[in-house]
Amino acid sequence: MQSRLPSCEVGNVRLDVAGAFRRLLGVYPCAMAVFVSRTWPHCGPALLAALAVLVTAALPEPAAAAPPWSGRDFPAKYDLRKLGRVSKVGKQNRHSTCWIFAATGSLESCLLPRTRLDVSENHMANLQGSRLRFEGRAPSTISTAYLARWEGPVLARDDPYPRPGASREGLRAVRHVQMVLFLPARRRPFGNAAIKWAVMKYGAVDAIVAYEHRDLNKATGAYYSRSKDLDHHVCIVGWDDRYPAGRFLRRPPGPGAFLIKNSWGTSFGKGGYFWISYHDRSLGTTLTVFNGVESAANHDAIYQHDALGWSKSIGYQSTAAWFAARYTSGGDGSVTAASFYTAKPGATYEVRVAPSLDGIAAAPAAGSGTLAVGGYHTVDLAEPVPVTAGADFVVAVRLTTPGSKTPIPVEHPTKLLSPRPAVGRSFISQDGVDWKDLRSKAGFASSDVCLKAFVDSAGGRDTKAPRVRLEPASARRGAGVRVRFTLTDPAFSGGSAVVKLWLRDARGRVLRRLRIPAVAVNERDTWRFAAPKRRGDYRILARAWDVAGHRSVTTRTTLGVR
Ligand SMILES: [Ca+2]
Numbered sequence: 001m002q003s004r005l006p007s008c009e010v011g012n013v014r015l016d017v018a019g020a021f022r023r024l025l026g027v028y029p030c031a032m033a034v035f036v037s038r039t040w041p042h043c044g045p046a047l048l049a050a051l052a053v054l055v056t057a058a059l060p061e062p063a064a065a066a067p068p069w070s071g072r073d074f075p076a077k078y079d080l081r082k083l084g085r086v087s088k089v090g091k092q093n094r095h096s097t098c099w100i101f102a103a104t105g106s107l108e109s110c111l112l113p114r115t116r117l118d119v120s121e122n123h124m125a126n127l128q129g130s131r132l133r134f135e136g137r138a139p140s141t142i143s144t145a146y147l148a149r150w151e152g153p154v155l156a157r158d159d160p161y162p163r164p165g166a167s168r169e170g171l172r173a174v175r176h177v178q179m180v181l182f183l184p185a186r187r188r189p190f191g192n193a194a195i196k197w198a199v200m201k202y203g204a205v206d207a208i209v210a211y212e213h214r215d216l217n218k219a220t221g222a223y224y225s226r227s228k229d230l231d232h233h234v235c236i237v238g239w240d241d242r243y244p245a246g247r248f249l250r251r252p253p254g255p256g257a258f259l260i261k262n263s264w265g266t267s268f269g270k271g272g273y274f275w276i277s278y279h280d281r282s283l284g285t286t287l288t289v290f291n292g293v294e295s296a297a298n299h300d301a302i303y304q305h306d307a308l309g310w311s312k313s314i315g316y317q318s319t320a321a322w323f324a325a326r327y328t329s330g331g332d333g334s335v336t337a338a339s340f341y342t343a344k345p346g347a348t349y350e351v352r353v354a355p356s357l358d359g360i361a362a363a364p365a366a367g368s369g370t371l372a373v374g375g376y377h378t379v380d381l382a383e384p385v386p387v388t389a390g391a392d393f394v395v396a397v398r399l400t401t402p403g404s405k406t407p408i409p410v411e412h413p414t415k416l417l418s419p420r421p422a423v424g425r426s427f428i429s430q431d432g433v434d435w436k437d438l439r440s441k442a443g444f445a446s447s448d449v450c451l452k453a454f455v456d457s458a459g460g461r462d463t464k465a466p467r468v469r470l471e472p473a474s475a476r477r478g479a480g481v482r483v484r485f486t487l488t489d490p491a492f493s494g495g496s497a498v499v500k501l502w503l504r505d506a507r508g509r510v511l512r513r514l515r516i517p518a519v520a521v522n523e524r525d526t527w528r529f530a531a532p533k534r535r536g537d538y539r540i541l542a543r544a545w546d547v548a549g550h551r552s553v554t555t556r557t558t559l560g561v562r
């Protein structure tokens with residue numbers, strides 16, 4: 001049974017009035033009894049207390065706040081093109097980069113009609129950070145991670161597509177993406193409220209589909225397939241509830257279709273677009289909206305250990321759990337926001353900030369609320385917490401996800417992702433008091449919690465280049481080498497930088513290289529590899545680019561191989 005009490009939406013946060021009323025009644029049954037006895041003084045207080053408990057019990061217990069699209073009416077027909085809210089049709093050429101075009105297509109659409117931004121697909125394809133080289137099948141969590149870490153978006157004119165392996169290093173993101181919604185999977189041909197809500201409210205929705213050329217009616221641009229091979233990302237940009245079933249090659253059980261923007265140029269389908277039947281079951285297993293696109297001046301610094309994003313969820317057999325990340329501040333300022341992922345709609349959170357992990361249990365809530373839709377969320381702190389240059393700070397979140405007993409979002413190795421070994425700054429807890437280093441959990445040595453911190457400083461802007469400090473290393477031929485390095489950045493620092501390391505022999509040939517996206521400043525880490533088989537002195541070089549676009553000098557050290 002659905003609660004009839006109203007609820008209202010404020011941005012992405014939904015205020016649940018029914019829930020608040022229930023909590024009030026649940027917490028204060030005695031106050032309720034006093035209220036009733038004053039109103040009707042002839043009744044006995046004990047009877048009234050019992051009555052209050054009955055009233056409380058009679059109110060339905062919602063599993064989660066109703067999603068923002070429930071109970072809404074949508075027009076029978078909708079077309080973002082007619083509203084000037086679709087960017088131009090992209091062209092992948094021969095590369096498997098549909099998931100990148102769908103992500104940039106959604107992002108560009110969400111900015112329209114006010115802002116026209118032509119985002120570089122080349123930059124995302126080259127620097128997305130997974131094992132893929134430029135192209136291949138990937139989930140939208142990887143495009144989300146690239147944007148969430150402020151690696152992009154950059155402008156297409158600064159890095160035009162397609163140039164595999166060739167992107168200019170150190171291009172600064174022209175926007176900061178702070179929210180990406182993951183809509184619940186579509187389960188029925190007419191269960192389309194979430195998609196319609198997102199298209200109308202934000203813009204194009206990145207959706208995965210099973211595409212078979214033979215199922216496209218080229219004459220009408222109508223597509224209906226029974227294939228289950230999810231192999232193509234597209235953008236949903238509209239719908240028509242009465243789209244005739246007769247226009248498809250194989251007749252679906254009824255009318256209705258989504259309008260789709262593809263990324264195979266304008267000669268495909270109808271000017272680059274086609275229609276997918278509501279009855280096509282492959283459409284809508286994953287639905288992503290790149291809607292939270294903010295100015296690149298929104299926050300002064302970003303701190304993060306989860307460069308590659310969310311790939312696993314863990315917990316303590318409960319819908320609620322705590323997770324925390326420790327950082328060392330690169331400047332004086334205040335933690336004003338935090339970001340993390342929620343796997344389910346209606347998640348509730350509380351954020352705390354303290355100088356150390358031990359201080360979290362007693363720290364006041366700096367921010368709290370409910371997130372109506374699952375996805376990547378940045379939450380502003382109602383009570384910003386001051387931090388000082390060079391001092392540690394810990395951000396912790398208590399997250400409750402109705403319907404899931406694994407609320408903690410984690411950056412974890414997958415077939416596509418190989419995060420570098422964690423540096424021991426991620427923690428999990430059942431109660432916010434007893435904390436455990438995530439690395440001590442079996443199989444989690446390369447994992448971090450997905451919890452970024454955003455810092456702002458009055459007048460503080462990153463004007464100086466970072467630096468990679470290298471320590472000399474030595475090893476026996478073919479043995480394991482450990483090159484220790486520290487990323488530093490003078491105050492005020494943007495908090496995060498890309499680090500590049502490479503190994504050269506005496507003749508200057510590059511033997512190994514490593515690019516690490518989004519290293520937190522003041523982080524000490526180790527580059528591990530097998531030493532060359534030949535004795536001699538080798539050179540290790542390093543360089544870094546901070547999120548403000550400043551490039552470090554190249555630092556050097558020697559690797560002696562004996
Ligand atoms: Ca990590």
Ligand SMILES: [Ca+2]
Pocket residue numbers: 462463464465466489490492493494546548550
């Ligand atoms: Ca800097």
